[in-house]
Amino acid sequence: MGKEHIRIVDTDIHERVQYKDILKYLDEPFKHYIQNCHWVQEKHMPYTQPTVAGVDRADAKIPDGKPAGTDLAFMQKQLLDDIGHEFGILTSALDPSPSSMHGWYEMATALASAYNNWQIEEWLERDERLYGSVHIAAQDRDAAVKEINRVGSHPKMVQVLLPIDDIMWGDPFYHPIFEAAEKHNLMIGMHHNEPPVYYGKWPRYFIEWHTLISTAHMKQVTNMIFNGVFDKFPNLGLMMIEGGFTWVPHIMWKMDQQYRDLRHEVPWLKRKPSDIFKEQIRVTTQPAEELTKQEFMSLIEQMGTDEILCFSTDYPHWDYDSPTRALPNLDLELKKKIFAENAKSFYPKLPNSKEF
Amino acid sequence: MKEQVVCKTTELEPGEMKAAHFGKQDVLICRTLDGEFYAFLNQCTHQGAPLDKGMICGATTEDSTPGDYHYCRKGEIIRCPWHGREFDIKDEGRMLANPNKRLASFKVRVENEDVIVYK
Numbered sequence: 001m002g003k004e005h006i007r008i009v010d011t012d013i014h015e016r017v018q019y020k021d022i023l024k025y026l027d028e029p030f031k032h033y034i035q036n037c038h039w040v041q042e043k044h045m046p047y048t049q050p051t052v053a054g055v056d057r058a059d060a061k062i063p064d065g066k067p068a069g070t071d072l073a074f075m076q077k078q079l080l081d082d083i084g085h086e087f088g089i090l091t092s093a094l095d096p097s098p099s100s101m102h103g104w105y106e107m108a109t110a111l112a113s114a115y116n117n118w119q120i121e122e123w124l125e126r127d128e129r130l131y132g133s134v135h136i137a138a139q140d141r142d143a144a145v146k147e148i149n150r151v152g153s154h155p156k157m158v159q160v161l162l163p164i165d166d167i168m169w170g171d172p173f174y175h176p177i178f179e180a181a182e183k184h185n186l187m188i189g190m191h192h193n194e195p196p197v198y199y200g201k202w203p204r205y206f207i208e209w210h211t212l213i214s215t216a217h218m219k220q221v222t223n224m225i226f227n228g229v230f231d232k233f234p235n236l237g238l239m240m241i242e243g244g245f246t247w248v249p250h251i252m253w254k255m256d257q258q259y260r261d262l263r264h265e266v267p268w269l270k271r272k273p274s275d276i277f278k279e280q281i282r283v284t285t286q287p288a289e290e291l292t293k294q295e296f297m298s299l300i301e302q303m304g305t306d307e308i309l310c311f312s313t314d315y316p317h318w319d320y321d322s323p324t325r326a327l328p329n330l331d332l333e334l335k336k337k338i339f340a341e342n343a344k345s346f347y348p349k350l351p352n353s354k355e356f
Numbered sequence: 357m358k359e360q361v362v363c364k365t366t367e368l369e370p371g372e373m374k375a376a377h378f379g380k381q382d383v384l385i386c387r388t389l390d391g392e393f394y395a396f397l398n399q400c401t402h403q404g405a406p407l408d409k410g411m412i413c414g415a416t417t418e419d420s421t422p423g424d425y426h427y428c429r430k431g432e433i434i435r436c437p438w439h440g441r442e443f444d445i446k447d448e449g450r451m452l453a454n455p456n457k458r459l460a461s462f463k464v465r466v467e468n469e470d471v472i473v474y475k
Binding site: 051052053057058059290318319320321322324325326 | 402403404405406409410411435436437438439440
């Protein structure tokens with residue numbers, strides 16, 4: 001793939017904050033709890049991620065020793081300039097962030113606000129290519145709605161990153177969040193977090209957890225569709241991030257089949273589940289399995305549309321997908337769609353986007 | 357025959373690796389714990405990551421059984437800096453999970469203190 005010919009909209013880039021860098025954006029007493037009381041975020045994962053540099057690409061560590069993803073200049077050099085990104089959408093590194101916090105809702109809410117301010121000032125306003133995600137601590141729903149209303153109108157915020165937790169996303173609990181997102185032309189971003197729904201437990205090995213990330217996504221999207229979220233919020237879109245994409249035809253077929261048999265249980269559904277999927281849901285490509293062109297094209301055919309997939313790198317994480325190597329060599333028109341046009345059509349706030 | 361001095365033996369301790377150039381190609385020079393030198397194309401077969409940014413380490417072997425890890429081959433395995441794929445330095449750069457895949461390799465000899473890569 002010639003770098004100069006294909007524009008890239010990268011739908012999953014992880015910037016990362018360190019505690020010392022976020023303090024100035026944090027209100028008291030929360031700043032005090034971190035600075036003087038040794039508070040650190042609870043950690044969930046029982047594994048050492050069995051890669052060379054933990055969660056990161058080993059070559060993405062900042063030369064001065066700071067963790068990968070903490071330095072805009074280095075990210076520009078290694079990712080945005082090198083590959084020639086047109087746009088990149090920031091999805092954070094989840095720590096410290098409310099995304100995997102339980103308990104102490106006040107701290108999670110304060111962190112979300114601080115994170116959003118840090119993201120806007122240090123990233124979104126310093127590189128015109130970068131767009132952002134509104135972080136919320138959804139366990140305190142009303143505070144989350146306030147936060148969406150506070151920063152959601154920022155011109156470079158394109159989605160709300162809703163943490164996966166133990167309330168399914170179709171539940172009316174979340175509807176005020178969807179309503180606020182819709183009001184600000186924000187899409188909903190679904191990114192796996194730790195842990196995804198797994199019957200309350202971790203599997204024994206990291207390889208199992210990482211293999212099955214998509215199952216959490218499948219459960220959530222099925223729940224949202226059958227609970228009528230996409231009919232109630234017709235302008236809402238869902239971007240499913242970092243769960244891969246080879247499961248998409250399966251869940252579309254399965255939901256359609258079930259709908260034919262069991263429609264009487266969910267009479268509020270006015271469209272076939274696969275049509276809802278095609279119209280309001282998009283899926284990022286990473287982590288891509290190694291497919292031949294024939295296998296890849298077969299999947300597109302099974303999805304019934306080439307407008308669902310949106311390319312993502314997941315930079316700077318260890319399972320990064322290279323824009324030139326991760327997908328098979330596709331025909332030019334399809335390449336343009338997957339690498340840029342599909343994402344531009346999806347996010348109303350990305351420049352050149354078409355009406356959804 | 358094309359050949360080139362890529363580094364001095366003193367530049368690499370046993371168990372270390374470094375990037376070098378062989379003509380226009382980026383190569384990876386590895387030194388195993390027994391002091392031997394090896395050279396491969398410095399590019400992962402999967403998505404092209406620069407292997408010198410990864411690590412030389414050991415491997416959990418197929419002698420392991422569930423609940424009982426067997427770890428050896430210290431200093432003989434290259435791990436990719438991105439996806440962690442493992443390549444066996446002493447087995448022609450073959451990938452542990454799929455020995456049909458291997459890193460492109462170069463011949464190496466040492467003369468005096470010069471490490472020489474040749475085809």
